[in-house]
Amino acid sequence: MIIAEGKPIKEILAMIDAYDKIIVAGCKGCVTVCSAGGEKEVGILSSALRLARQTQGRSLEIKEVTLERQCDTEYLEPMREYADQYQAILSLACGAGIQFVAEKFRKHPVLPGVNTQFIGVTEEQGVWTERCQSCGNCVLDRTGGICPVARCSKSLFNGPCGGSKGGKCEIDPQVDCGWQLIYERLQELGQLEKLEIVLPVKDWSTSRDGGPRKRIREDLKI
Amino acid sequence: MNNFEPTIVAFCCHFCAYTAADLAGTMRLQYPPNIRIVRIPCTGKVDIRFLLEAFEKGADGVYVAGCLEGDCHYLKGNFRAKKRVALAKRILEDAGIGGERLEMYNMSAAMGPRFAEVAREVTERIRQLGPSPIKRAKSMAHSAKSKEQRAKSK
Numbered sequence: 001m002i003i004a005e006g007k008p009i010k011e012i013l014a015m016i017d018a019y020d021k022i023i024v025a026g027c028k029g030c031v032t033v034c035s036a037g038g039e040k041e042v043g044i045l046s047s048a049l050r051l052a053r054q055t056q057g058r059s060l061e062i063k064e065v066t067l068e069r070q071c072d073t074e075y076l077e078p079m080r081e082y083a084d085q086y087q088a089i090l091s092l093a094c095g096a097g098i099q100f101v102a103e104k105f106r107k108h109p110v111l112p113g114v115n116t117q118f119i120g121v122t123e124e125q126g127v128w129t130e131r132c133q134s135c136g137n138c139v140l141d142r143t144g145g146i147c148p149v150a151r152c153s154k155s156l157f158n159g160p161c162g163g164s165k166g167g168k169c170e171i172d173p174q175v176d177c178g179w180q181l182i183y184e185r186l187q188e189l190g191q192l193e194k195l196e197i198v199l200p201v202k203d204w205s206t207s208r209d210g211g212p213r214k215r216i217r218e219d220l221k222i
Numbered sequence: 223m224n225n226f227e228p229t230i231v232a233f234c235c236h237f238c239a240y241t242a243a244d245l246a247g248t249m250r251l252q253y254p255p256n257i258r259i260v261r262i263p264c265t266g267k268v269d270i271r272f273l274l275e276a277f278e279k280g281a282d283g284v285y286v287a288g289c290l291e292g293d294c295h296y297l298k299g300n301f302r303a304k305k306r307v308a309l310a311k312r313i314l315e316d317a318g319i320g321g322e323r324l325e326m327y328n329m330s331a332a333m334g335p336r337f338a339e340v341a342r343e344v345t346e347r348i349r350q351l352g353p354s355p356i357k358r359a360k361s362m363a364h365s366a367k368s369k370e371q372r373a374k375s376k
Contacts, residue, residue: 009316040271047274048317054278055318057359 001030001121002094003128004114006041009048012090015111016049019087020059024049024113025079025101026066027093034128036114037092039066045092045113070097076104083108119150136206136213142194144185149202151178157199228282228348230256232341233272235265237295238331239287245334253341264288265326266299273310277319280357283348287327287340300328318355323348 016022024046032038046062053060063086068075070093079101083089088109091098095116102110118130133150139157140147149155153171160179163170167180186192204210234240240261246253262268265288276284286307288300304326311321325344329336352358 009313040269043271044274044313047271047278048313051274051277051314051319051356052317054356055359057363 001033001119002096002116003034003118003120003130004031004036004092004094004116006036006045006092006114007112009045009052012045012111012113013049013052016060016088016090019109020053021061021086023063023065023079023083023086023089025070025089025091025093026064027068027070027091027097028066029069029071029093029097031093031114032066033122035126037094041092042066067093069093071100073100073104076101079105134207135202135204136210137203139199142197142199143182144189144191144194146178146182146185148178148182148199151176151181153178155202157202159195226349226353228256228345228353229280230258230283230285230341230344230348231276231281232257232259232344233262233265233268233284233286234259235288235295235299236261236263238289238293239265239327239329239337241331242287242329242333242337245332246337247334249334251334251338253338254345256345257341264294264296264299265303266294266296268303268306270306270310270313273307273324274313277314277323277354277356280354282351282354282357283323283344285325285327285340285344287329287337290328290330293330320351320355323351323354 024042026032026037026039026042028038031041035041042064046064050060050062063082065079067078070076070091079089083105084107086108088111089101089105090111090113091101092113093101094114095112098110098112119132119134120128120130123129130150132147135149148157152160153169153175154161156179160177161170164177164180167177169175169177183192183195186194206213232239234243240259243259265286268286273284273286286303288303289295291300291304294300307324307326311324314324315321327340329340
């Protein structure tokens, strides 16, 4: 899922400074799972913003709402009922959701309450780590299910670099060397011969480098 | 500010802190009447939203009182509370309320005198800090408004 982290309160206060009636919109999708923008975080942030404003002798009226998701048109419609009563929308969804709200609610400034970081997994409660960089051309079948793009700091495609020491990456002693992990996994699977397949120079045009991407399923279009 | 009486909310766990409060009462120990106790089954129930809401509703100080570390009736509730209180303190600091207005304490059910001591300590600390910044801002706005009205009526 998409992992995000709440922005510092001071940064958000600066963003909403011109407004005194806002909607704080959470999302029940990824940001709820990574505890960055769910119902609880909407409540905590709204309280903190109201308190901060009151210490300045100003008021702040907040409509706290948590939508099912912010990346589908149908789920944004419920906001239309009350949106006009508010001056701006502070969204705690991932970057995709925030932008979709901005597209669908054209009269409202839509502000980001979180920094969207990566596609990742829950290693344990409270700890999320990166696994995928959506390069658009998955090679996980040849690397034992471990991604050389996301888990190797240099995104190398054919084995570790000289900085791999004790299974750790040279950039940070707490970061595993992606290729060490791939080696160990293929060994576990008895598929070490897959390492002999040379992965060619990657065509990054399927990744971000090819520009904004689009996917269409004609059979699903109405 | 000499006659400022702080309003303090104490979230007390049923098994230790609340029982300690009860014992303080049975022992006829004196402690300030400023403490408003909220009994919860375990400090692990404390949600950061409760702590912030207490300040929004006008508390000048808040504390969470639970079992001694290692002795939580529900095993680890007080450890969870400790971390949540730590985060809430940072949020209160960023919001301009001040993290020192929120604290976590541990005590056993037998520690009636400790309950009274904590109540005295917190009341005194908050008295020194003064009213919550949201009240100060309100009263400053109010006195600025009445000054303006007096000037107009002259």
